[in-house]
Amino acid sequence: MAASDTPKSTVGPETPIELIRSVYATLDERVGAFRTRVGHPLTLAEKILANHLDRADADVERGVSYVDFRPDRVAMQDATAQMAWLQFMTAKLPRVQVPTTTHCDHLIQARVDGKRDLLAALDANDEVYDFLESVCAKYGAGFWKPGSGIIHQVVLENYAFPGGMMIGTDSHTPNAGGLGMVAIGVGGADAVDVMTGFPWNVRWPKLIGVHLTGELAGWTAPKDVILKVAEILTVKGGTGAIVEYFGPGANSLSATGKATICNMGAEIGATTSLFGYDEAMARYLKATGREATADAAGAVAHHLRADDEVLADPEQYFDQVIHIDLSELRPHINGPHTPDLAREVSALGDEAREAEWPIEISAALIGSCTNSSYEDITRAASIARQAAASGLKVKTKLMITPGSEQVRATIERDGLLADFEALGAVVLANACGPCIGQWDRSDEREPGIPNVIVTSYNRNFPKRNDGDAATLAFVTSPETVMALALAGTLDFDPLTEPLVNENGEEVMLDVPQGVELPARGFDEGDSGFIAPPADGSGIEVKVSPDSDRLQLLDAFPAWDGKDFENLPILVKAQGKFTTDHISMAGPWLKYRGHLENISGNLYLGAVSAFNDGIVGQGKNQLTGEMMSFPDIAEAYHKAEQRWVAIGDENMGEGSSREHAAMEPRFRGGVLVLARSFARIHETNLKKQGIVPLTFADPADYDKIGENDRIGTRGLAELAPNEPVTVTVTRPDGETWTFEGNHTFSPEQIAWFKAGSALAVIRRQVERGEID
Secondary structure (H helix, E strand, O other): OOOOOOOOOOOOOOOHHHHHHHHHHHHHHHHHHHHHHOOOOOOOHHHHHHHOOOOOOOOOOOOHHHHHHOOOOOEEEEEHHHHHHHHHHOOOOOOOOEEEEEOOOOOOEEOOOHHHHHHHHHHHHHHHHHHHHOOOOHHHHHOOOOOOOHHHHHHHHHHOOOOEEEEEOOOOHHHHHHHEEEEEOOOOOHHHHOOOOOOOEOOOOEEEEEEEOOOOOOOHHHHHHHHHHHHHHHOOOOOHHHHHHHHEEHOOOOOOEEEHHOOOOOOHOEEEEEEOHHHHHHHHHHHHOOHHHHHHHHHHHHHHOOOOHHHOOHOOOOOOEEEOOOOOOOOOOEEEOOOOOEEEEEHHHHHHHHHHOOOEEEEEEEOOOOOOOOHHHHHHHHHHHHHHHOOOOOOOOEEEEOHHHHHHHHHHOOOOOOOOOHHOEEOOOOOOOOHHHHHHHOOOOOOOOOEEEEOOOOOOOOOOOOOOEEEEEOOOOOOHHHHHHOOEOOOOOOOOOEOOOOOOOOOOOOOOOOOOOOOOOOOOOOOEEOOOOOOOOOOOOOOOOOOEEOOOOOOOOOOOOOOHHHOEEEEEOOOOHHHHHHHHHHHHHHHOOOOHHHHHHHHOEEEEEOOOOOOEEOOOOOOOOOOEHHHHHHHHHHOOEEEEEOOOOEEOOOOOOOOOHHHHHHOEEEOOOOOEHHHHHHHHHHOOOOEEEOOOOHHHHHHHHOOOOEEEEEEHHOOOOOEEEEEEOOOOOOOOEEEEOOOHHHHHHHHHOOOHHHHHHHHHHHHHOOO
8 A cells, every 4th residue: 555645546556636636626616505505504414415416406305306426436346346347348338437446355255264265266266356357457447356355444445535425336335434435335237327427326315313422431342333223223214314423422433433333334224324524534544544635634624524503403404313322332232133133242141041042152253344444353352362361262163354455464463363363263364254155164063053153244134144044143343252252152241240261260351452553554465456557448358158157248128118917926025035035145156247147046035925934935827836936037037927026124125236136137027016125226126127116005015915916007107206006916807906106216217118227328328428
């Protein structure tokens, strides 16, 4: 990493200071004009949004208006980047139109240890890595090699800057809010829009304020803030909103602590989360070699926080305000199966016994994009160091994931890795690993047996970490994970209870001691960054027609102008219907660049509302056979039979993966009904030409039977804010109707009619409107 912000290309290993200064140069005019137009003081989120509007006169009614923005950059991880790049290639443009990077962090499976797992990944995924490196070189994007780190940690270290706006093809992109950036997770098609020079279209968000007072103390960590917020708002309470943290308590948190809180905003459905610029951010920018960025931000600091009137009377300017006193907050642990099931650590033992969960912990995991900063590692390492000195041993398997090569090299230099290794911990690769299902436990335990893991990760849906629905995953802070690993049981409160060492002596764990930033500076290690050549036109991007990992895309057909009729129900899911249920990760990540092959996982995790809640199976309405959902989808596809899928509340919760929309579209899905949608998934469906509707009366969900057929009336008149009439025909011929609501904007209706959003772009390229 550079020692200062000397001029760089826009795809270098840090955001160039020229770009940042250009963003700051328009703040006075645009923010001032916006404040005058709306007639009230502004939150930080509103200032950043106003500064990135494509049109200054756009309507900005919260939760209603669709608005176009001009993000400053795009970031993609390797699993989602494959499909995004394949889509970009069909646009026939010579180069990306905004700074773009691809980060290889998702395809490395945790098996043995970091070094051997990385070598295995390089061998197993060489075709995909070669494709991504070559496509980045051809089209002018930066490429971060496998082992360089988890995308969100690398972005925080290099690209995030206060007051900026970026989109990323991963739901935890809001991690960059820890540096005061509006950073939003999107599907690949959204990223392709921006990469091709189009504005990014999204609904103007509502605003939720979180007022923090006091200071964290003792065992309480930044992770506990977002675990508490998740308890308050639930997994869908932030949907359609930006969560903005402010107050004196916010200023007491480190930049990486802020990033942890923003990262897990994805778990409450928030569009993004962010903090105002402060001294902690300035310290982090300087520590990561971006002194010029800190200086530039300092010069416009009054624009990089909410207006004084907002801070003084937040209830008047936010749609909802939550107040949290950090001094009163105690360590929390959330789970299992959902990140909003919260309680204090001290209460978990009794709750586990009452629920008949296993008490013994089978594995403890520290790291992930949420909690793998230098400060996180130092706090957990301080406990490990005391444990080794006091004769304590871990009672379960302990795994550590550094967030980036820079963090790994620094904590190795400073002796922190040795503190964990002294207790027998396994250090994994600088990658996502078990957090996203890339964890091979085949040699450890037999699947299907209930067991408990504790992690400092963000997401804990069934099968999320190891593909085993019997694994109960609990999410907490790194220091609490470390303490529970030493106890080996959920029934332990490190604040009040001692452990017994190998000599039978009681040992009270000391309060964790964290170091915000390394005193000797960061060691960048082998950064793994590859800049593209100035001219990549001569580079060939090779995709073998025989590959089972990569497949060039054909355009989805345009809408035929007719209503849908006689659609069979492929799946009606009950309960959680997350992106993990729709398109599983884990071993399926290998097919993220091959639409046909990855469609073999379509709806495999769905719990059917029919047939006694069977998982992953349903009735083929053409043959009457019981089959797996992907097999039914394939059969319908071959028969040219279009179909409908039905979801419950918050359908598509979780990841940004657009495969959860592309797979049903590829297999002939044209309509998706749900009680409600998660933001990213709903957008992804619309991007791919599918019509997502919500039941105007949620009770109508219950009335639809397995053998019913679905149709629509009036699609030709599809218009914003006008419901669509849905028809249901029962096997005996009886028909009834209900109203389906939608969130289509005029631009999004054009996506549907063209067959996809990318089809609209392709037409404009062909007409010479984009070059």
